[in-house]
Amino acid sequence: xxxxxxxxxxxxxxxxxxIAADLSDAFAEVxxxxxxxxxxxxxxxxxxxxFVKKVCQFLDASEGYTExxxxxxxxxxxxxxxxxxxxFLISSISQADHRDKVTILGYIYKYRVKKEIDExxxxxxxxxxxxxYTGDLKELLKFEKEIFIRYYVADILFNVGLLTNLGIGPxxxxxxxxxxxxxxxxxxKLCDILKKENWFDDKK
Numbered sequence: 455x456x457x458x459x460x461x462x463x464x465x466x467x468x469x470x471x472x473i474a475a476d477l478s479d480a481f482a483e484v485x486x487x488x489x490x491x492x493x494x495x496x497x498x499x500x501x502x503x504x505f506v507k508k509v510c511q512f513l514d515a516s517e518g519y520t521e522x523x524x525x526x527x528x529x530x531x532x533x534x535x536x537x538x539x540x541x542f543l544i545s546s547i548s549q550a551d552h553r554d555k556v557t558i559l560g561y562i563y564k565y566r567v568k569k570e571i572d573e574x575x576x577x578x579x580x581x582x583x584x585x586x587y588t589g590d591l592k593e594l595l596k597f598e599k600e601i602f603i604r605y606y607v608a609d610i611l612f613n614v615g616l617l618t619n620l621g622i623g624p625x626x627x628x629x630x631x632x633x634x635x636x637x638x639x640x641x642x643k644l645c646d647i648l649k650k651e652n653w654f655d656d657k658k
Contacts, residue, residue, distance in 0.1 A: 505547070505548060508547050508548070508550060508556050509547060511553065511556045511557060511560070512543075512547050512556050512557075512559055512560040512563070513560065514557075514560065515556070515557040515558075515559070515560025515561055515564070516560040516561070516563045516564040516567070517564070518564050518568075519564055519567045519568050523567055523568055523569075524567055527566070527567045527569070539573070542577065542580070543559075543563065543580075546559055546580045546581075546583075546584060547559060549584045550583075550584060551584075552588040554588045554591070554653075555583050555584060555588060557653075558583050558591070558644075558647075558648070558653070559580055559583060561647050561648070561651050561653075562576055562579045562580055562583075562644075562647065563576070565647055571643060571647075575640070575643060578615065578640050579640060579643065579644055579647075581614075582614045582615050582616055582640060582644070583644075585613075585614045586610070586611070586614055586616075587610070590607045590610055590611055591644075591648075592654070593607050593608075593611070594611070594616065594637065594641060594644065594645050594648070594654075595645065595654055597611070597617055597635055597636055597637045597641065598636075598637060598642075598645065599636065600620060600634055600635070600636045601634065601635055601636065608633065608635050609633075611635075611641070612635060615638060615640050615641070616637065616638055616640060616641035616644060617635045617636065617637060617638055617641055618635065618636055618637070618638045618641075619633060619634075619635060620633075620634040620635060620636060621633070621634060622634075
């Protein structure tokens with residue numbers, strides 16, 4: 455529920471702020487780090503506002519699991535696993551360069567809490583999302599069935615692990631050759647999640 459989640463979120467944010475403050479104080483006098491710390495302090499308010507906006511959007515997108523589901527998910531992890539997941543999510547949210555990516559990261563997290571995907575799939579999906587151009591993700595539906603294509607977007611989606619390359623072959627009814635692609639296991643899972651959330655419908 456909101457109260458339980460808010461407690462954990464606040465706990466993580468407070469720890470992060472304390473660590474940042476400790477580091478800035480500890481390294482402020484180191485010559486080559488001092489200027490960087492000063493610049494960080496000057497820009498911290500801007501950075502914090504942008505990041506907080508991303509976190510809020512992420513949390514909105516992740517709505518849909520019960521308090522019991524969240525409690526079970528959180529308590530099944532040991533402290534090290536909690537820390538690894540928290541750091542990964544914070545890094546992923548921070549790196550996201552488009553609102554749609556933050557929303558998709560929230561969807562992925564929700565399906566992890568609900569145990570519809572495992573931890574490895576969460577890591578792989580989030581990593582793939584942040585390596586893509588957002589517009590290319592809108593093309594995923596084309597690859598639900600095997601498709602012959604001469605299109606650089608397919609190469610990009612393949613490179614981040616969302617498509618499977620089926621090799622070079624002739625186009626149906628043509629002498630032209632090109633690469634055949636279809637969704638990979640990771641790509642199919644992402645496509646399934648986005649369809650459940652009607653994400654593709656919003657992009658038409």
